[in-house]
Amino acid sequence: MVTAGRGWYQEWGKPARELKAGDVVNIPSEVKHWHGAAKDSAFQHLAIEVPGEETSNEWCEPVDSAAYDALP
Known part of the structure; x- marks a missing residue:
């Protein structure tokens, strides 16, 4: 849930x-x-995660600069 600012998903x-x-x-x-x-x-947001069994979070590669710069 976005609480303040503007961002992208x-x-x-x-x-x-x-x-x-x-x-x-x-x-x-x-x-x-x-x-x-x-x-x-x-950009400020709240993240709520639903508990699970045998779960993990994987951080992937950074956002491509060219793709980010192309956003309006």
Whole structure:
């Protein structure tokens, strides 16, 4: 849930989605994605994780600079 600022969310192979305060994103398990601030804004959010058994979080490669710079 975005609490302040403006940012972006993008699932692997899909277009980026702009986020603003009040927006909620449900991210199913096993979905490769990134999220972060817009170039001209701070970005604040709450992340709620559902407990599971034998689960882990995997940090992938950084967002490609060219793809980020192409966002409006």
